[in-house]
Amino acid sequence: xxxxxxxxxxxxxxxxxxxxxxxxxxxxxxxxxxxxxxxxxxxxxxxxxxxxxxxxxxxxxxxxxxxxxxxxxxxxxxxxxxxxxxxxxxxxxxxxxxxxxxxxxxxxxxxxxxxxxxxxxxxxxxxxxxxxxxxxxxxxxxxxxxxxxxxxxxxxxxxxxxxxxxxxxxxxxxxxxxxxxxxxxxxxxxxxxxxxxxxxxxxxxxxxxxxxxxxxxxxxxxxxxxxxxxxxxxxxxxxxxxxxxxxxxxxxxxxxxxxxxxxxxxxxxxxxxxxxxxxxxxxxxxxxxxxxxxxxxxxxxxxxxxxxxxxxxxxxxxxxxxxxxx
Amino acid sequence: xxxxxxxxxxxxxxxxxxxxxxxxxxxxxxxxxxxxxxxxxxxxxxxxxxxxxxxxxxxxxxxxxxxxxxxxxxxxxxxxxxxxxxxxxxxxxxxxxxxxxxxxxxxxxxxxxxxxxxxxxxxxxxxxxxxxxxxxxxxxxxxxxxxxxxxxxxxxxxxxxxxxxxxxxxxxxxxxxxxxxxxxxxxxxxxxxxxxxxxxxxxxxxxxxxxxxxxxxxxxxxxxxxxxxxxxxxxxxxxxxxxxxxxxxxxxxxxxxxxxxxxxxxxxxxxxxxxxxxxxxxxxxxxxxxxxxxxxxxxxxxxxxxxxxxxxxxxxxxxxxxxxxxxxxxxxxxxxxxxxxxx
Numbered sequence: 288x289x290x291x292x293x294x295x296x297x298x299x300x301x302x303x304x305x306x307x308x309x310x311x312x313x314x315x316x317x318x319x320x321x322x323x324x325x326x327x328x329x330x331x332x333x334x335x336x337x338x339x340x341x342x343x344x345x346x347x348x349x350x351x352x353x354x355x356x357x358x359x360x361x362x363x364x365x366x367x368x369x370x371x372x373x374x375x376x377x378x379x380x381x382x383x384x385x386x387x388x389x390x391x392x393x394x395x396x397x398x399x400x401x402x403x404x405x406x407x408x409x410x411x412x413x414x415x416x417x418x419x420x421x422x423x424x425x426x427x428x429x430x431x432x433x434x435x436x437x438x439x440x441x442x443x444x445x446x447x448x449x450x451x452x453x454x455x456x457x458x459x460x461x462x463x464x465x466x467x468x469x470x471x472x473x474x475x476x477x478x479x480x481x482x483x484x485x486x487x488x489x490x491x492x493x494x495x496x497x498x499x500x501x502x503x504x505x506x507x508x509x510x511x512x513x514x515x516x517x518x519x520x521x522x523x524x525x526x527x528x529x530x531x532x533x534x535x536x537x538x539x540x541x542x543x544x545x546x547x548x549x550x551x552x553x554x555x556x557x558x559x560x561x562x563x564x565x566x567x568x569x570x571x572x573x574x575x576x577x578x579x580x581x582x583x584x585x586x587x588x589x590x591x592x593x594x595x596x597x598x599x600x601x602x603x604x605x606x607x608x609x610x611x612x613x
Numbered sequence: 614x615x616x617x618x619x620x621x622x623x624x625x626x627x628x629x630x631x632x633x634x635x636x637x638x639x640x641x642x643x644x645x646x647x648x649x650x651x652x653x654x655x656x657x658x659x660x661x662x663x664x665x666x667x668x669x670x671x672x673x674x675x676x677x678x679x680x681x682x683x684x685x686x687x688x689x690x691x692x693x694x695x696x697x698x699x700x701x702x703x704x705x706x707x708x709x710x711x712x713x714x715x716x717x718x719x720x721x722x723x724x725x726x727x728x729x730x731x732x733x734x735x736x737x738x739x740x741x742x743x744x745x746x747x748x749x750x751x752x753x754x755x756x757x758x759x760x761x762x763x764x765x766x767x768x769x770x771x772x773x774x775x776x777x778x779x780x781x782x783x784x785x786x787x788x789x790x791x792x793x794x795x796x797x798x799x800x801x802x803x804x805x806x807x808x809x810x811x812x813x814x815x816x817x818x819x820x821x822x823x824x825x826x827x828x829x830x831x832x833x834x835x836x837x838x839x840x841x842x843x844x845x846x847x848x849x850x851x852x853x854x855x856x857x858x859x860x861x862x863x864x865x866x867x868x869x870x871x872x873x874x875x876x877x878x879x880x881x882x883x884x885x886x887x888x889x890x891x892x893x894x895x896x897x898x899x900x901x902x903x904x905x906x907x908x909x910x911x912x913x914x915x916x917x918x919x920x921x922x923x924x925x926x927x928x929x930x931x932x933x934x935x936x937x938x939x940x941x942x943x944x945x946x947x948x949x950x951x952x953x954x955x956x
Binding site for chain 2: 339
């Protein structure tokens with residue numbers, strides 16, 4: 288059985304179910320649990336649900352300490368960029384202890400953060416910074432694009448014994464979707480094929496998955512059959528599914544809201560260039576954000592972002608319907 | 614601490630007009646959400662309630678002095694002489710905006726007026742201001758830097774790290790902590806150890822061996838005298854001061870946070886919307902610094918009621934012109950998004 292939920296409520300449902308299931312799961316962050324009648328406080332009490340000051344280094348550092356001491360903290364960070372305040376804790380602390388202790392300790396925590404809020408949030412609150420974390424050994428990176436995955440990946444993130452950066456796209460917040468009832472887990476490292484096709488493979492993440500599906504629909508009317516793959520987790524990355532698809536289609540377009548050299552797209556392009564070169568009939572094309580600090584003004588913001596038209600044009604290029612240019 | 618320059622009648626009236634200009638500007642920003650839906654995007658934060666603190670502080674600065682603020686940054690440049698037309702155009706994302714439409718409401722900058730740049734990340738501006746104060750110390754021309762931030766920011770590492778260095782190096786800076794009782798939607802006593810123990814937040818200065826003082830930030834003269842003395846101290850090379858300026862934010866933290874397609878507006882203040890304490894908000898309105906200062910100037914004979922009305926009419930016209938200018942300014946060319954990535 289399933290029920291319909293907005294994306295953000297699906298995440299919430301997973302956290303609640305995991306907190307009910309496992310009383311070592313903690314949930315804390317800024318501007319939550321400030322009144323007695325908030326549902327989480329009511330359900331789980333103020334030992335497990337707590338408001339913090341604006342202190343990301345302490346919030347994330349304390350999550351690491353509590354995790355090492357046997358709990359499973361979920362830190363509510365709101366904006367992905369707020370993790371940058373505590374970059375050491377995220378990149379050089381949480382993922383290191385497992386290895387440095389020779390496997391003696393584990394650091395099971397979830398850093399829940401929204402990202403990509405290109406709705407006029409300008410230069411410091413709109414970034415797509417997931418790829419920054421995907422090359423850090425010990426860290427897992429989750430980026431759901433549907434409400435069902437948002438729920439299933441959060442549940443898996445909380446049960447995972449490693450630090451997980453859980454990135455939910457702010458533009459998807461109110462997008463509704465069917466969500467399975469009750470316990471629902473989506474495994475890490477398994478891409479979803481959102482649409483099957485034989486001519487071109489598109490790999491897209493987060494909010495760009497729906498843009499890619501829109502482009503695929505448009506291209507189908509031109510007789511171009513596009514396969515759309517959503518990796519769902521950037522780390523671990525399911526290169527197997529991507530390579531299998533490229534083997535079938537011979538053409539690859541990568542869509543990513545990040546700037547080009549800070550994108551997951553570039554990492555995937557490298558993997559396919561190395562391991563799928565003989566399958567490729569055309570150069571890989573990447574559709575990313577332009578290399579700019581996201582501008583406030585609406586037309587400028589739209590101009591630097593990937594969109595359906597840019598994806599369509601990229602697919603037309605790789606099938607030879609439009610000239611390939613650098 | 615030495616006393617700042619005595620305020621004469623003209624200066625007091627100037628201060629009142631600046632307070633009113635800030636209030637009127639912020640009212641126009643707020644009204645834009647209703648009167649011109651979609652024109653303002655993202656997240657906007659208003660300074661209503663902070664006018665006395667802003668103007669009393671900015672009034673202490675000399676022409677070469679500099680200041681840094683937070684995402685709640687509209688008030689300071691207005692008091693400093695920045696053109697409200699350019700500010701409104703920026704908040705509307707237009708070509709004639711102060712930052713060419715690229716920065717928006719949270720990132721105003723006007724270096725020609727000593728306003729070097731605004732971070733939207735809580736407490737990030739504190740080290741920036743401290744660095745500018747270091748530059749001023751090296752230059753040795755007697756410049757001072759004012760660093761504005763909220764009570765919430767004082768729980769970031771950047772606050773403690775910066776104040777320690779400023780005190781250690783005797784930097785020419787004054788830290789003005791605007792305590793409006795709330796960090797976003799959280800009350801100060803829920804997130805601040807000093808407040809929770811019944812102490813003022815200025816006690817934090819003790820940890821850094823610098824003077825710390827708590828004042829009524831709704832009284833522009835008290836603010837002027839306190840910040841002025843701290844500025845004089847900083848200018849004379851004696852080092853930084855922490856001023857906790859207490860006030861009440863009269864609008865909600867910001868407009869609602871919503872994805873595109875949901876019309877944006879300003880909700881009720883958190884005291885009403887979240888904590889079910891409308892009496893708290895009503896009491897704050899009774900202490901509104903703008904009408905209070907007007908009443909005081911009229912009672913003291915510094916201003917007649919007619920003169921006050923004339924000022925109000927002038928300010929209304931000025932801010933209406935800012936709105937009109939902002940609405941009529943075109944959007945920037947899209948390519949300008951790439952123009953300022955590198956210097």
